[in-house]
Amino acid sequence: MNRRIVIGLFSFFFALSSIQANDTVFVSGGVQHDGLLDWTPVMYHSNSYADIDLHWQTERGTFRELRAKTRLEMNQWPMPGYEADFAGHGIGHLSVAAAFTWGEITVGDVYGQFGSGLILNLYEDRALGIDGALRGAKIAVEPYKGIRLTALGGKQRRYWDCYKDQAWGWNYTQNAAMGADMEIAIEQWSERMREKDISLSFGGSYVSKYEAEDTIIGFYVDHWHAPGMYRYRVPRWVGAGDVRTQLRVKGFSVLAEYAVKANDPSAENEYNYRLGHAALLSAGYSQKGLSVLVQAKYSDNMSFRSERQRVGLAGRLNHLPAFAYQHTYALAALYPYATQYGDEELAFQGEIRYTAPRKSAFGGKYGTTIQLCASHVRRPFMNEQAESYTDVHVELNKRLSKQWWLNAMLMYQAYNQHVVEGHGGMIRSGIAILDARYQVNNDIGMRAELQYLYSPHHEGQWCFALYELTLFHHWTLSGQWMYNIGFAPDATNAHYYTAGLTFNYGAHRANIGYTKTREGFNCSGGICRYIPQMKGVCVNYSFTF
Amino acid sequence: MKKRIVICLLMLVWSLGMQAGLPAVTLQDMNGKSVNVASLAQSGKPIVIAFFATWCKPCMRELKAIDELYADWQDETGVTVYLVSIDQGQDIHKVKPLVDGNGWEFPVLLDPNGTLKRAMNVQNVPHLFVVNSKGEIVYNHTGYSAGDETEIRKYLR
Numbered sequence: 001m002n003r004r005i006v007i008g009l010f011s012f013f014f015a016l017s018s019i020q021a022n023d024t025v026f027v028s029g030g031v032q033h034d035g036l037l038d039w040t041p042v043m044y045h046s047n048s049y050a051d052i053d054l055h056w057q058t059e060r061g062t063f064r065e066l067r068a069k070t071r072l073e074m075n076q077w078p079m080p081g082y083e084a085d086f087a088g089h090g091i092g093h094l095s096v097a098a099a100f101t102w103g104e105i106t107v108g109d110v111y112g113q114f115g116s117g118l119i120l121n122l123y124e125d126r127a128l129g130i131d132g133a134l135r136g137a138k139i140a141v142e143p144y145k146g147i148r149l150t151a152l153g154g155k156q157r158r159y160w161d162c163y164k165d166q167a168w169g170w171n172y173t174q175n176a177a178m179g180a181d182m183e184i185a186i187e188q189w190s191e192r193m194r195e196k197d198i199s200l201s202f203g204g205s206y207v208s209k210y211e212a213e214d215t216i217i218g219f220y221v222d223h224w225h226a227p228g229m230y231r232y233r234v235p236r237w238v239g240a241g242d243v244r245t246q247l248r249v250k251g252f253s254v255l256a257e258y259a260v261k262a263n264d265p266s267a268e269n270e271y272n273y274r275l276g277h278a279a280l281l282s283a284g285y286s287q288k289g290l291s292v293l294v295q296a297k298y299s300d301n302m303s304f305r306s307e308r309q310r311v312g313l314a315g316r317l318n319h320l321p322a323f324a325y326q327h328t329y330a331l332a333a334l335y336p337y338a339t340q341y342g343d344e345e346l347a348f349q350g351e352i353r354y355t356a357p358r359k360s361a362f363g364g365k366y367g368t369t370i371q372l373c374a375s376h377v378r379r380p381f382m383n384e385q386a387e388s389y390t391d392v393h394v395e396l397n398k399r400l401s402k403q404w405w406l407n408a409m410l411m412y413q414a415y416n417q418h419v420v421e422g423h424g425g426m427i428r429s430g431i432a433i434l435d436a437r438y439q440v441n442n443d444i445g446m447r448a449e450l451q452y453l454y455s456p457h458h459e460g461q462w463c464f465a466l467y468e469l470t471l472f473h474h475w476t477l478s479g480q481w482m483y484n485i486g487f488a489p490d491a492t493n494a495h496y497y498t499a500g501l502t503f504n505y506g507a508h509r510a511n512i513g514y515t516k517t518r519e520g521f522n523c524s525g526g527i528c529r530y531i532p533q534m535k536g537v538c539v540n541y542s543f544t545f
Numbered sequence: 546m547k548k549r550i551v552i553c554l555l556m557l558v559w560s561l562g563m564q565a566g567l568p569a570v571t572l573q574d575m576n577g578k579s580v581n582v583a584s585l586a587q588s589g590k591p592i593v594i595a596f597f598a599t600w601c602k603p604c605m606r607e608l609k610a611i612d613e614l615y616a617d618w619q620d621e622t623g624v625t626v627y628l629v630s631i632d633q634g635q636d637i638h639k640v641k642p643l644v645d646g647n648g649w650e651f652p653v654l655l656d657p658n659g660t661l662k663r664a665m666n667v668q669n670v671p672h673l674f675v676v677n678s679k680g681e682i683v684y685n686h687t688g689y690s691a692g693d694e695t696e697i698r699k700y701l702r
Contacts, residue, residue: 320634442692447691
């Protein structure tokens with residue numbers, strides 16, 4: 001392996017040595033460090049990443065750019081809440097991409113998404129410790145106007161394996177995954193459609209994974225109550241297909257997508273042999289200042305992984321983001337929903353957004369935006385336990401004067417804790433949020449949030465307050481406090497708080513503070529991971545160049 | 546051969562001092578049309594690339610603030626602000642309603658798989674890059690605090 005890497009790097013440098021005067025060569029990259037100093041017991045947890053990219057841009061024939069990327073990861077003692085095998089260090093990513101006018105070829109660690117990601121979405125999300133790259137190759141080409149073809153294949157990354165004979169710290173599954181996708185944009189062939197602002201596209205993809213058969217034993221009790229066991233016959237190859245179409249006529253847009261997955265008994269679906277299905281329908285209309293969107297999704301048994309025995313965040317080939325609004329206000333995000341991959345799920349979402357123009361009756365001097373959003377996730381049967389999640393919220397955003405901005409939100413939320421976390425029951429809550437910003441002058445700005453949550457079903461009432469003071473564009477002092485008001489029988493009376501100082505200068509961002517946060521789910525992009533309660537001095541630094 | 550290696554290493558050291566530009570990554574706009582990001586910088590006028598997500602509140606604050614100044618910036622410098630959405634899965638269909646619903650007139654590129662995000666080493670949103678009229682990245686900034694938009698204006702030339 002090392003020899004191949006050395007040869008690869010050497011070839012890259014060899015290519016670089018033929019650079020001409022009008023070519024451009026530059027290095028870009030980034031550094032990220034998140035740390036927590038905990039003193040019970042004394043321990044410094046940290047996640048650190050350093051990315052370096054080398055770009056060579058040229059114009060020779062159809063060739064445009066050669067891009068080499070590497071990433072060093074230092075996560076020996078990671079921040080709390082990550083999966084056990086997340087800890088490790090080494091070069092987490094290495095790839096070389098060549099871009100042409102007709103497409104791009106990438107060798108090394110590759111990412112990709114087909115359609116809406118129902119059968120393939122390989123991505124990186126550091127906040128959650130996800131890196132679904134395939135070590136292999138990817139080619140994306142546009143052989144003819146309006147036709148896009150993508151093919152990729154390789155072995156999927158699975159955290160680290162520093163302690164075995166792996167000099168670079170990589171750990172990959174021994175299984176292969178590969179796929180191809182085609183998208184046709186019809187309007188590219190019809191000038192009349194383009195003139196009338198109509199576009200129509202069709203797409204299809206197929207993904208297959210290979211895993212050697214392993215011994216998985218099931219147990220049963222027969223009619224005479226005698227225990228017995230059997231061995232599952234698991235398929236080595238599992239395929240999945242996806243078809244989709246999208247039509248846009250001026251402001252209207254409709255998308256329909258359907259995916260099916262072959263028999264794929266896995267730990268996540270409790271070794272059942274049913275086919276997996278997913279369907280997505282999205283319809284919207286928008287014009288300047290007004291938009292309406294309605295979406296529906298059905299998914300059943302759509303867990304698609306490169307390893308059948310793996311559960312948790314690593315080793316997923318597809319990605320179904322939660323069909324619910326991702327909130328960033330603290331109390332609105334107290335009970336976040338995450339897609340249940342192994343189960344049957346039916347979900348609906350809708351939103352209306354209207355911006356009243358400046359100097360109108362409702363818009364006032366600076367304009368006003370109002371939006372109403374709703375989402376509902378359920379299992380497709382009718383009883384009290386069927387509802388998994390509901391969220392209805394209305395939000396108003398208004399600039400009141402030259403110095404004042406206001407954002408207000410009212411929300412109703414129902415969260416089935418049993419479905420998401422495996423314990424508890426339905427938690428219904430009402431939430432009110434006020435977010436105001438005041439710009440004193442060009443150098444001093446401040447922002448404050450007040451939030452209140454009431455739930456008769458779990459821990460009663462919560463309140464939250466935040467204050468941020470920004471000085472001279474570079475310094476931000478912030479403090480936030482969250483308190484569980486102790487009137488309900490199961491109220492905890494717990495206080496959680498964070499106070500910190502952030503220094504921001506161009507691409508540098510440094511933050512130091514003291515934090516005590518609540519245990520719960522940290523969600524990003526609709527996937528959630530459990531974070532234990534943590535307390536200590538937090539340090540963050542990031543820089544991009 | 547050794548000479549070539551030495552040349553390569555010298556090139557590498559020299560390239561560290563070179564001003565970074567935009568990578569030749571191809572993304573789709575909201576109408577499904579392919580756009581090569583490197584070609585955006587060839588207009589001879591400054592551009593801004595603003596990474597955002599539909600769920601990101603600081604991004605909304607930043608984009609609203611830029612929107613209020615955009616007409617003036619365009620008159621003064623001819624700048625175009627491109628938004629790059631990092632929304633995933635079905636959420637990419639929320640981008641057009643969000644942009645239109647807010648009445649913004651920025652061109653938008655979709656980066657659902659994070660291809661441009663990785664190529665430009667963006668770790669968190671909002672993250673914004675200013676590219677000058679020569680195609681060089683002269684300023685990049687992560688996060689948004691009230692008043693940051695005035696800093697951007699200084700680099701638009």
